[in-house]
Amino acid sequence: MIKPRTPPGVMELLPPDQIAFQRMLDTIRRNFERFGFLPVETPVMELSEVLLTKSGGETERQVYFVQSTGALEKASQGGDSTPELALRFDLTVPLARYVAEHEHELAFPFRRYQMQRVYRGERAQRGRFREFYQCDIDVIGKDALSVRFDAELPAVIHAVFSELDIGAFTIQLNNRKLMRGFFEAQGVAEGELQALVLREVDKLDKRGEEHVRETLTGEGFNLSAEAVATILDFVKIRSTSHDDALAKLDALGGGNDALREGVAELREVLELVRALGVPESAYALNFSIARGLDYYTGTVYETTLNDFPQIGSICSGGRYENLASHYTKSRLPGVGISIGLTRLFWQLREAGLLGGAVGSTVQAMVALMDEQSLPDALEIARRLRAAGINTEVQMEARKIGKQFQYASRAGIRFVLLAGDDEKARGVVAVKDLAREEQFDVPREELASTLRVELEQSRALAGR
Amino acid sequence: MIKPRTPPGVMELLPPDQIAFQRMLDTIRRNFERFGFLPVETPVMELSEVLLTKSGGETERQVYFVQSTGALEKASQGGDSTPELALRFDLTVPLARYVAEHEHELAFPFRRYQMQRVYRGERAQRGRFREFYQCDIDVIGKDALSVRFDAELPAVIHAVFSELDIGAFTIQLNNRKLMRGFFEAQGVAEGELQALVLREVDKLDKRGEEHVRETLTGEGFNLSAEAVATILDFVKIRSTSHDDALAKLDALGGGNDALREGVAELREVLELVRALGVPESAYALNFSIARGLDYYTGTVYETTLNDFPQIGSICSGGRYENLASHYTKSRLPGVGISIGLTRLFWQLREAGLLGGAVGSTVQAMVALMDEQSLPDALEIARRLRAAGINTEVQMEARKIGKQFQYASRAGIRFVLLAGDDEKARGVVAVKDLAREEQFDVPREELASTLRVELEQSRALAGR
Known part of the structure; x- marks a missing residue:
């Protein structure tokens, strides 16, 4: 065993929970x-040679390799033991x-x-999960992408999280060009140094301002107190409204080329985000957001739940210069976002934000009063299913109390009964477990009645 | 590169095709x-020890093992090289x-x-696919299952394949107890011998009756000519209607216990299948169907497309005695079916049965007449999306002919135009690429008009 x-x-x-x-x-x-x-769906296994184009890197150390029984046997007999296949570690x-x-x-x-x-x-x-869902969208241009x-x-992002209905959220925007321009102006011109500075800045919440200030002015960084103060002021910038966001961009002044370009891009993005109908309470500038520094080159996004900042970003992404330089000479710039749904689901459940009773996929259960009634119960179910109602039939005439208990625990809303009395009157007794009501419905009207009830509930729930 | x-x-x-x-x-x-x-969803990786409970077997020789980078390194340094994880090879x-x-x-x-x-x-x-979708349903009982x-x-099966709309199909039914009883009566009592006989019988279509007859009467089997004739008559039995199916069961006579039990089960299944509203043209007895002989114990199913028998079974399954004897002492009988969707999709496409133009998921495209109109185009799109219409916006004012060409190739049905003239008149020009019509719609009515058109097409298509 x-x-x-x-x-x-x-x-x-x-x-x-799966529902x-x-x-x-x-x-x-x-x-x-x-x-x-x-x-688009791609195979879970890719050729190792194709998947692992870069050498090293933290992600690549976490790769799972795949070998068939045959390949393992060959390897154990002294053959090539480099696994030919590997599991994808992202969707990018x-x-x-x-x-x-x-x-x-x-x-x-x-x-x-x-x-x-x-x-x-x-x-x-x-x-932490070794297997998890990613939900990604990307737009890829050929040669260029506006x-x-x-x-x-x-x-x-706004449409998705509004409908997921997991509380107020803010889509935080920044721009890598703007950041690069700003840091260059502070004398932090070199890319790797910028990355190191940003990593320190990222510790603001955990270590506090004084710690970060000391590190950046100390050995290794040797930045001037003035530069560090300017940097700390910069990364604390958050906008509070659409107009405030535009004003904060204006306040950055002319600066160098990179800064000006980043400001212009962010301004255009902000204007179009508004034109797309995203309410201004749902987006804000946040100059501390950097994300994958060796990858993103323009706009970057993070999304946080206003009441649960400790969950961190629930949807992130940004603009990149060239998607597929390892595979093609074509220049393929793109912009994309990703939702790590497994982790998000887990965190929402931990935080008690899942709302509990989502109800079953099963909408109706036909109870079975006695063994002879089975064909009739199946006929009732057939009609409901034909009308698009998810219906289960009790195939055995257990005690009726047990049948109700089962439906109740399973989250099934309607229990239907057609005993001798109901049959004689040409009706079906409907027990609505959600509203705790019981009523009779003429057989011919059963499906349409339940459909109306289900539609009303859906409309009330706003979906 | x-x-x-x-x-x-x-x-x-x-x-x-993905759509x-x-x-x-x-x-x-x-x-x-x-x-x-x-x-239910389960992880793609299972512990090898848990997944591979049986020793040997064709399927287990095809298993893919999974190892992380760390595990591989350890193995190469002489550590334990038995992979801890393996990819599931079925959903059962x-x-x-x-x-x-x-x-x-x-x-x-x-x-x-x-x-x-x-x-x-x-x-x-x-x-043949190394990665493929299975779509399974099972009902599992505790101790017993009616x-x-x-x-x-x-x-x-009938509901699924009717709605998939890939042509007429027949759900073929048989029962392992009935088969066992029949073969015992022919002197083929031992399980493995039954399996060998059935394997020969399975070659009827390919090798012809004479070949099979010779094999079964020849060395190794040594069956009497009479027994072989009876077996060949038996496995050729197909019913042509519900009543014919019942008559063919009656014609089998009393026989031994196993035969009688199998007949009684099939009769009950047939009656309830009819009560569930499955038309009698969609199911039939087929006494040649055996399926996994070491696994199924009662009802077995196969489903074939009437006009494409060469595709073989598109949905199979059956009843089994005990699902999880390797993991629990509880007796868990069950019944289930499986659709191998990747293979089915591939075969339908090869046979030209996919119907081609399924249309895009994108239902409407807002064309962009000039750069200044972008905010207006985004506003039109916002309203359509709010009304549940999948909408793409042309973000750059390319030549209008190119925009139409793009929509046409992509299978997008509606192209929407709002030039200066339309704006002045408070309308949007709608080009219906499916019906090759163009008409103007007042702005306020655009979303509801398109919804009605889309609903009508859906209703006409019968879904």
């Missing part, structure tokens, strides 16, 4: 499609490979969404 | 939920592990659906 268990670092759900998770996936997908993004490298491979069959700008699981050999730790596309992504 | 390519044996789709594939997945899921099945073993692991948190009979990819190191060959549940699965 083997103990049934999953490997550490995966999230496996019982059906009620809640699936609804989040559906909501995200619906909104991605609403904005004109097209679905597969996207690069996909776009380069199918370049001549795709229309650019290419707008794709992808919602699949990725794999990382993370250290086992609570809340900064205007950078404005669409906050609109998608 | 690395050549971008996928590993052999995976199916990767361009967006139009068609996703619609099939959605249809299957919708119908699984319609019949009250609950969603993970279901067994899941049900055993969560036994006390699940309500039985447990009705679950699972639609995920599985992995097998198949020989590389056209039409044969009545066996009748629900043909109803689900």
